[in-house]
Amino acid sequence: xxTISLTQSLVISLIQCVLVVxxxxxxxPLTVFAERKVLGYLQQRxxxxxxxxxxxxxxxxxxxxMWKLGKVPVLSYWxxxxxxxxxxxxxxxxxxxxxxxxxxxxFWIAPALSFVxxxxxxxxxxxxPGTFFTFPTWVPFLGGLPVSGGIAxxxxxxxxxxxxxxxxxxxxxxxxxxxxxxxxxxxxLRSAAQMVSYEVPxxxxxxxxxxxxxxxxxxEMSQAMAVGVPLWAIIPQVIGFLIYLTCGFAxxxxxxxxxxxxxxxxxAGFHTEYSGMKFGFFYLAEYVNMTVVSAMAAGFFLxxxxxxxxxxxxxxxxxxxxLPSWLVTLLCEPxxxxxxxxxxxxxxxxxxxxxxxxxxxxxxxxxxAWKYLIPLTLVNLVLAAxxxxxx
Amino acid sequence: MKKFLKTLIxxxxxxxxxxxxxxxxxxxxxxxxAKVKQHVVSEYPxxxxxxxxxxxxxxxxxxxxxxxxxxxxxxxxxxxxxxGVITIEGGKKxxxxxxxxxxxxxxxxxxxxxxxCVEACSFDAIKLNSQFELAAYDREDFSLxxxxxxxxxxxxxxxxxxxxxxx
Numbered sequence: 001x002x003t004i005s006l007t008q009s010l011v012i013s014l015i016q017c018v019l020v021v022x023x024x025x026x027x028x029p030l031t032v033f034a035e036r037k038v039l040g041y042l043q044q045r046x047x048x049x050x051x052x053x054x055x056x057x058x059x060x061x062x063x064x065x066m067w068k069l070g071k072v073p074v075l076s077y078w079x080x081x082x083x084x085x086x087x088x089x090x091x092x093x094x095x096x097x098x099x100x101x102x103x104x105x106x107f108w109i110a111p112a113l114s115f116v117x118x119x120x121x122x123x124x125x126x127x128x129p130g131t132f133f134t135f136p137t138w139v140p141f142l143g144g145l146p147v148s149g150g151i152a153x154x155x156x157x158x159x160x161x162x163x164x165x166x167x168x169x170x171x172x173x174x175x176x177x178x179x180x181x182x183x184x185x186x187x188x189l190r191s192a193a194q195m196v197s198y199e200v201p202x203x204x205x206x207x208x209x210x211x212x213x214x215x216x217x218x219x220e221m222s223q224a225m226a227v228g229v230p231l232w233a234i235i236p237q238v239i240g241f242l243i244y245l246t247c248g249f250a251x252x253x254x255x256x257x258x259x260x261x262x263x264x265x266x267x268a269g270f271h272t273e274y275s276g277m278k279f280g281f282f283y284l285a286e287y288v289n290m291t292v293v294s295a296m297a298a299g300f301f302l303x304x305x306x307x308x309x310x311x312x313x314x315x316x317x318x319x320x321x322x323l324p325s326w327l328v329t330l331l332c333e334p335x336x337x338x339x340x341x342x343x344x345x346x347x348x349x350x351x352x353x354x355x356x357x358x359x360x361x362x363x364x365x366x367x368x369a370w371k372y373l374i375p376l377t378l379v380n381l382v383l384a385a386x387x388x389x390x391x
Numbered sequence: 392m393k394k395f396l397k398t399l400i401x402x403x404x405x406x407x408x409x410x411x412x413x414x415x416x417x418x419x420x421x422x423x424x425a426k427v428k429q430h431v432v433s434e435y436p437x438x439x440x441x442x443x444x445x446x447x448x449x450x451x452x453x454x455x456x457x458x459x460x461x462x463x464x465x466x467x468x469x470x471x472x473x474x475g476v477i478t479i480e481g482g483k484k485x486x487x488x489x490x491x492x493x494x495x496x497x498x499x500x501x502x503x504x505x506x507x508c509v510e511a512c513s514f515d516a517i518k519l520n521s522q523f524e525l526a527a528y529d530r531e532d533f534s535l536x537x538x539x540x541x542x543x544x545x546x547x548x549x550x551x552x553x554x555x556x557x558x
Contacts, residue, residue, distance in 0.1 A: 041418040042411040045432045356411045357404060372398070
C-alpha cells in the first residue's frame with residue numbers, strides 16, 4: 001500500500017466527486033425522460049414520441065423515411081429523448097421572475113438549499129465497499145493509488161444522510177414562505193407537517209439495519225445487511241424495506257404523497273411563484289432526492305452492491321463456492337454495477353407507483369404515518385432486536 | 392381482524408401495481424411493432440386512426456354498377472334532414488327507368504352528421520363515410536355538388552389520415 005500525500009488524496013476525492021456528479025447528472029435526466037415514457041406505458045400510451053410539430057425536428061429527421069415506408073420507426077423507445085434538451089434549454093433561458101413582495105434573499109436561497117442538501121447526501125453513500133478501482137501505474141501523479149467506493153464513508157454516515165435530508169425540507173418551507181403568496185405558503189406548511197410526520201417512521205425503519213449491523217457507517221451496514229445476517233433476518237428486512245419505501249415516497253413528495261404540490265388544490269404548491277432555473281433546481285432536487293432514497297433502500301435492504309436482496313446473498317454464498325472462479329467473482333463479490341442497477345430499478349418503482357396509486361387525502365396521509373407506520377416500525381424494531389439477539 | 396389485516400398488508404396496492412405492471416410489460420414489448428399493438432393511443436397523424444364501422448362522417452352517394460348514383464330523387468332525405476342541407480333536382484337519362492339527380496347539393500357547414508338522411512333513404516343510395524378531417528379555409532369548400540374536386544360522389548381529397556375497415 002503506497003503512502004498517499006495530502007494533495008494526492010485531495011485529487012482522488014475530487015475525482016470521486018466528479019464521478020458521483022456525473023452519475024447523478026446521467027441518471028436524473030434519464031429519469032425525467034423515463035418518467036414520461038414509463039408513465040405512458042403503464043397507462044397503455046406511448047409517452048413522448050416527438051419534440052415538435054408533425055414530422056419536424058431531429059426525431060422527425062430520423063424517422064421520416066420509416067414513416068414513409070409505412071413502418072413504426074426502430075428508434076421508438078428513444079424518439080422523445082431530444083425533448084429533454086428542449087426542457088433544459090427552456091429552464092436555462094426562461095425569464096426568471098421575482099415577485100414584487102417576495103423576500104428576495106430567502107427566495108434566492110431556497111432552491112439552492114433544496115438542491116445542495118439533496119446532492120451532498122451522496123458524500124456518504126458508498127457504491128462498493130473497499131476499493132472501487134486502482135489507477136494503473138502509468139497514470140501520472142496518481143499511478144497505483146486506490147479509489148474507494150464512496151467519497152467520505154464516515155463512521156456516522158447514516159446520521160449525515162438523515163440530517164441533510166432534513167435540511168432539504170427547510171428549502172421547501174422557505175420557498176413557500178418567501179414567495180409571499182397563499183398557495184406556496186399552504187404547500188410549504190403542508191410539506192413541513194408531512195415531513196415531520198414521516199421522518200419518524202423513516203428513521204425508525206432505518207434503525208432496524210443499524211441494530212442488526214451494529215454500525216452507522218454506510219459500507220459496513222450495507223455489507224452486514226447483505227452477507228452478514230442469517231436467513232430469518234429476512235422478515236424485518238422485508239417489512240423495513242416496505243415501510244422505508246413508503247416513507248421515502250412521502251419524503252420526496254412523490255405521488256401518492258405529493259401534498260406540497262397537489263396540483264388540483266394548490267396550483268403547484270411551494271414552487272408556484274418560481275420560474276426558470278430556480279424552478280429547475282427544485283425539479284432537479286426532487287429527482288436527486290429520489291435517487292438518494294433509492295440508493296439508501298438499495299444499500300440497506302436490497303443487498304447494496306451484492307447480487308441478491310434481503311440478505312439472501314450471505315445464505316447462498318456457501319453453496320456457490322464450488323462454481324468456476326469467474327462465476328464466483330461475478331455472483332458472490334460486490335460490484336458497483338449491481339448497486340446502480342438496483343437504484344435504477346427503484347427509480348422505476350417510483351414511477352410505477354406514481355402511475356398506479358392516486359393521491360391520498362391530507363388526513364389520510366397523517367393517519368397512515370401515525371396510526372400504521374410508526375407502530376409497524378416499532379414492531380419491526382422488536383423483530384430486528386430478536387434477530388440481533390439470536391445472531 | 393380481517394379488516395385490520397387487509398389494511399396492514401397492502402393487497403390492493405399490489406393488485407393495482409400488477410395491473411399497471413402488466414400494461415407496462417405488454418406495451419414495452421410491442422411498442423415497436425405496428426402489427427401487434429397493445430397501446431390504445433396510437434400515433435395518429437403518422438398512423439391512420441381506426442374508426443368503428445358505424446362512425447358517421449361526411450355524406451356520400453352510393454353508385455350503382457354503371458357508375459351512376461343510385462339516388463332516385465325522391466327527396467326523402469331532404470325532408471328528413473333537420474338542418475335542410477340537402478337540395479336535389481331530378482332529371483332523366485337514356486336507358487334508366489328511374490330519375491337521376493342533375494343537382495345534388497350538400498351544405499356541409501350546416502350538417503350535424505345525424506344520419507337521418509341515411510335512415511330515410513329507401514334505396515340505399517346514401518351513406519356517411521368514415522372521413523372526419525374535413526376542415527377547410529373557405530366557406531365555399533363546404534358546398535359540395537355533383538361536380539368539382541370536392542363532390543358528394545367520392546371521398547373528400549382532404550382527410551387522408553382516417554380509415555375504416557368497412558369500405
